[in-house]
Amino acid sequence: MEEEEMSGASSQTGRRYCCKHLTKNFKRKFPGPLILSLFWKASGAYSFFTFEKAMKQLHKANPLSLVWLSKIEEQSTWSKHAFQPRVKSDVNKSNFVESFNATLGIDRCRPMLTLIEGVRRVTMVRMATRRQVCEQWDRDDICPNIIKRLQVLSSDSRTCIAYLSGDGEYEVVDGRLTLPKHVVRAIHHARLDPHKFVSEWYSIDMYKRTYDGNIKAIPDREQWPESSLPAIEPPAFKRGVGRPPRNRRREEEE
Incomplete structure (x- = not known):
């Protein structure tokens, strides 16, 4: 029963890959700034239309790149447009x-x-x-960091024009297909408060419950009680040539 519950929780949480690490393997097979920028465009797409457009451009640049991407697993593991809505985060990096x-x-x-x-x-x-x-x-609704993000989206949405189509439906026109600010533009046009559309997972009450x-x-290690279990010894260590590095080796583009 416990194993079934754990597997069910894992399927609800979902699984994602870090696109930053994917690009390290991707650019080894397909080098060049153009094809790399198209990969980031596909992974950061909020709509299927933008994703499909980027994938078509990738196919023109190198058809084998789509074959490589198809072996990663489902699109929901690396592209934002296919992320599960119940996971209230659009992060695709670690x-x-x-x-x-x-x-x-x-x-x-x-x-x-x-x-x-x-x-x-x-x-x-x-x-x-x-x-x-x-x-x-002092607030009791949503976290301050989320408020700042909403302010940025509200400022960016000024370049958009919202046309009312029906009850709760809008046609938003803008030069860039960025879904979040399109949504904020429609909310402002309807004279509604964007704070009301923030998930409860970003509320101050949930934040306080988390922490x-x-x-x-x-106590210090010297004050730990004696244990009858065998001591855990470190693995055999072979010192290499030169001074061991402490800092991570950065990539060329970092």
Whole structure:
């Protein structure tokens, strides 16, 4: 029963690939700035029309690129237009993982047990800090960062023109096919509040519930109780030539 529930939760959450890592393999097979920009256009498309248009351009540039993309899995794993609506995020990169790794600092170079302790301590402080910050917010509807994003979309939507088609239906005209600001333009034309269309997952109440708990502090390693289990020894280490690097090797375009 537990395995069925876990598999059901996994299918609801969905699975995505980091497009930044996909491009590393993609440009090895198909180098060139044009074909790389078309890949980002296809992966960042919010509508099937924009996605199909980018894929046709990719086919003209190199037909084998579509064969390579077809082997990735379904489009819902890497292109925004096919993302599951119940997952309230359009992120198709893993930059947040890189940012978290950067916060570990020197602990990344230390043994596994020390590394895990560093992850626990960083997570503990982050949760406590965010809990203190959100308690000082005066608003009670949506998070401040989401408000800033709505303000940017509202500003960008000024270049759009909305034509009323029916009850709740609009035809939005703009030079660029960017779905989010088209939606905001239609909301403003209907004289409605964009804040009312934000998912509850970005509400302050949900944010506070997320960071309501805390990770308990633990004593120093020397104060840990004795264990009858065998000690975990580090794997055999063979030192290479020269000083070991600490910084990640960056790509040419970074």
